[in-house]
Amino acid sequence: MGEAIEVRNLWYIYPNGVVALKGINLEIRLGEKVAIVGPNGAGKSTLIKHFNGLLKPTKGVVRVFGVDTRKTTVATLARRIGIVFQNPYHQFFSEKVWDEVAFALKNFGFPEETIRHRVTKVLRLFDLYDYADRSPFTLSSGEMRRLAMASILAYDPDIIVFDEPTVGQDRFHKEKIREYIKLLSSQGKTIILVTHDIDFVVEEFDRLIVMSEGRIIADGAPREILYNEEILTKASLILPQIPRLVKYSEIPFLLKHKPLTEDELLIAVLGILRGDGGRC
Amino acid sequence: MPIIEVDNLTYYYPGSSKPALANISLNVEKGDFLLITGPSGSGKSTLVRTFNGLIPHLFGGRFEGKVLVKGKDTRYCSVAELSKTVGIVFQDPENQILTLSVEREIAFGLENLGLPRKVIRERMEKVLKDLNIVHLRERIPIELSVGEQQKVIVASIIAMMPEVLVFDEPTAHMDPLSALKFLELVHELNKRGYTVVVVEHRLDLVAKYANKIIILNNGRIVVKGEPRNILPSDIAEECGVDVPRYIRFFKRISNLAKISRYPISDEEAAETLKEVLGYGRSY
Amino acid sequence: MLSLVSSVYEIFVFRKKAKLLYNIDPRVKMVQLIVTLIAIALTTNLILQLFIMAYLIAFTVIGADVRRILRSIRTILKMLIMFYIIIYVVNAFPQIVNLNVAFQSLIAIFRFFMLIYSFSLFFTTTQLDDLAQSLCKLKVPYHIAFTLTLSVRFIPTVAKDFLTVYDSQRARGLEMEKGSFLKRVKKFLALLIPVFIVSFLRVDRIAEALESRAFGLVKNRTFLYEVKVGLKDIIFLVVAITPLLTILYLQYYPIYF
Structure with missing residues (x-):
């Protein structure tokens, strides 16, 4: 697998003097599923805006598919990296759902025929095909989120960044988003998720990056990070619900087993109940 | 007498043929901590906006049935009048901050009530102390963190001395730790005597504080009762409520091990887990 | 774009400081602002205009936060320099060097600068x-x-x-x-x-x-x-207005220039 994104000693200082990123080093390989977590103001949004060149490093280098982001345009990068921003209202402007999805395809100069084909396909995928002629603003909040995703996925980028896709969404919508992420991942896409929803992360992601005050303070498997007291204190993170339960219960077997999800806890507990897990 | 009484309320937004709320009846008693939850678009935010008369006064629409606040019909009282009994903290602090200094933000409502300057100052000092934000008094609210902003809003509402505090998804824009701290503050306010109504998705953090829960779906109350009894029910799951993972977990093993009482907090869940697995209590 | 917006915001937003101008009644400062604007509008003599600038700087140093004001006008200053070049090029066309135009445009821009500076001085010190x-x-x-x-x-x-x-x-x-x-x-x-x-x-x-x-x-x-007008405010008003009136007087009754 090749390098999709490479970040070397990245510093970013906003025009008002706020130092948002302080020496970030990071590699994301093609096809990886990576979640970035951390408190508000940790620099998560600033970091992802470097991936498609919306922001350029104050110091250091960001390379996307080997290309230095300073030496190319946002449009060129955006063609291969789609960022789905949090609030759909910040992007909708078309009269029809269809045009909203076609917008990026037109910007990238796809031929008419391809546009029609792609828009149809992606609207079907997101259960929005029946709404094609409706105004985006008549959709429910969950549908709007899906439309925002569709408008990015229509042009088939290789890397997809989701910025807080689950905020304010109920479980049904979260499940849908989970399915889309699974699907995209199975197609070999690189997925980057920025979120506060750590329960969602542990159920779906195998690499976790923890940011705090402009730095990456942990990068690795969720299981190792979330059962590491030292990192947790530094990151001012709240544990996902299942590890939290295990921690409170202080049951040595489970602490050793480090379950992250309901399913994993279930397997571990069934092991104990059947007696083949041992109680030590 | 309940402090808020909703009697067979049905409400349509202007120009809508589908009711946003349908046949809602509920009581909020003094001292309650009422948790309202449900999937997006279920009418939670609409419901709490009837508690201080924003609906129907500000938004219009068709309003059937009635809402009584301390016995007074909201249809015949102004929002400003009702604000003295019911204070609402909304989701996004960005849209609630109206001034350029924390002090004046807190004083704003009191100034509008036309209270004497001395009273305003006393109340301001008191809420600044009560909420531990004395150090922020000269700051510009929009330049604070979301957690701090929301605290300033709470202060500005509390200063008006309402009896009921309503929170409409107050932690939506916060990170989990700020949300946890904020919900602890809400709990603390409830203990100090405020009647509290909270619309919230993060049930794993808030359910333990509530004595009542209502689940809304499609503008109707699907179920109401005590969180401990309601959250493990199948109906909660079916509505798309984010039931805490530990409750779901114990439901899944309930045919293998007897669960005498469903837990409602992390601590209780840990105890239940130890019981199920036969681990002795630590004492 | 961002820096222009934050600059405009910085002009208007009040950050409390324990300095003189911050404690003066807004109405008194409003009178001072109006008289300043009149003086800027009516003076045509560069030396008198420099006096007004000196007056503004004096008040900044005595009564306001110098760094705040500098920060708030920085971006606008950059834009004014751009305007200056445009005005010069338009007026001097087709000549490349025209000292007279250069000088006249400078005075026009300088006035505009003082105008913005006075507003900045007023708003940064007034809640x-x-x-x-x-x-x-x-x-x-x-x-x-x-x-x-x-x-x-x-x-x-x-x-x-x-x-x-x-x-x-x-x-x-x-x-x-x-x-x-x-x-x-x-x-x-x-x-x-x-x-x-x-x-x-x-x-x-x-x-x-x-x-x-x-x-x-x-x-x-x-x-x-x-807000209350006290003795302090009255004294301030007298001290603040006198130099401006003097400048205006000199504009219409030039003693020796």
Whole structure:
């Protein structure tokens, strides 16, 4: 697998003097599923805006598919990296759902025929095909989120960044988003998720990056990070619900087993109940 | 007498043929901590906006049935009048901050009530102390963190001395730790005597504080009762409520091990887990 | 773009400091501002204009926060330099060097600069709520005076919305720099429409926040701090106005220039 994104000693200082990123080093390989977590103001949004060149490093280098982001345009990068921003209202402007999805395809100069084909396909995928002629603003909040995703996925980028896709969404919508992420991942896409929803992360992601005050303070498997007291204190993170339960219960077997999800806890507990897990 | 009484309320937004709320009846008693939850678009935010008369006064629409606040019909009282009994903290602090200094933000409502300057100052000092934000008094609210902003809003509402505090998804824009701290503050306010109504998705953090829960779906109350009894029910799951993972977990093993009482907090869940697995209590 | 907005915001936003101008009644400062503006408008003599500038700097050093003011006018200063070049080129055309035009344009721009500087001096040292209260005392209805506070309060919010929209559309391949004039106008709609819609949605939210805090309940609302003209303010007014009147006097009765 090749390098999709490479970040070397990245510093970013906003025009008002706020130092948002302080020496970030990071590699994301093609096809990886990576979640970035951390408190508000940790620099998560600033970091992802470097991936498609919306922001350029104050110091250091960001390379996307080997290309230095300073030496190319946002449009060129955006063609291969789609960022789905949090609030759909910040992007909708078309009269029809269809045009909203076609917008990026037109910007990238796809031929008419391809546009029609792609828009149809992606609207079907997101259960929005029946709404094609409706105004985006008549959709429910969950549908709007899906439309925002569709408008990015229509042009088939290789890397997809989701910025807080689950905020304010109920479980049904979260499940849908989970399915889309699974699907995209199975197609070999690189997925980057920025979120506060750590329960969602542990159920779906195998690499976790923890940011705090402009730095990456942990990068690795969720299981190792979330059962590491030292990192947790530094990151001012709240544990996902299942590890939290295990921690409170202080049951040595489970602490050793480090379950992250309901399913994993279930397997571990069934092991104990059947007696083949041992109680030590 | 309940402090808020909703009697067979049905409400349509202007120009809508589908009711946003349908046949809602509920009581909020003094001292309650009422948790309202449900999937997006279920009418939670609409419901709490009837508690201080924003609906129907500000938004219009068709309003059937009635809402009584301390016995007074909201249809015949102004929002400003009702604000003295019911204070609402909304989701996004960005849209609630109206001034350029924390002090004046807190004083704003009191100034509008036309209270004497001395009273305003006393109340301001008191809420600044009560909420531990004395150090922020000269700051510009929009330049604070979301957690701090929301605290300033709470202060500005509390200063008006309402009896009921309503929170409409107050932690939506916060990170989990700020949300946890904020919900602890809400709990603390409830203990100090405020009647509290909270619309919230993060049930794993808030359910333990509530004595009542209502689940809304499609503008109707699907179920109401005590969180401990309601959250493990199948109906909660079916509505798309984010039931805490530990409750779901114990439901899944309930045919293998007897669960005498469903837990409602992390601590209780840990105890239940130890019981199920036969681990002795630590004492 | 961002730096221009934050510069405009910095001009209007009040950050408390224990310095003289911050404690002067807004009405007195308003009179000072008006007289300053008149002086700037009426003086044609460069030396007198330099006197006005010196006057402004003196007040900044004595009574205000020098660094704040510098920060707030920095971006505008850059723009003025740009304007200067444009005005010069337009007026001097087709000549390349024309000292007379260079000098005249400099005076025009310099005046404009002093104008902005005086506003900056006034607003950075005046809490907008106090200004609103002063306006109320001058019989302006409160809900109108309050719009001043509210609009400054929302400068950063709208700017942030605009930037977020800009980022979202660029992330979908929108390139503002490309295409014919008509195409660019159309592209601009992709930015404007979402900003408008988000702002409209905010209006409802702000309205309910105002209602919930009893906005407009009583006619005679109270103010946390009352603005009062005291002896200090009167003395300040005399000290502040005299130099300006002198400058104006010299403009019309030149003693020796």
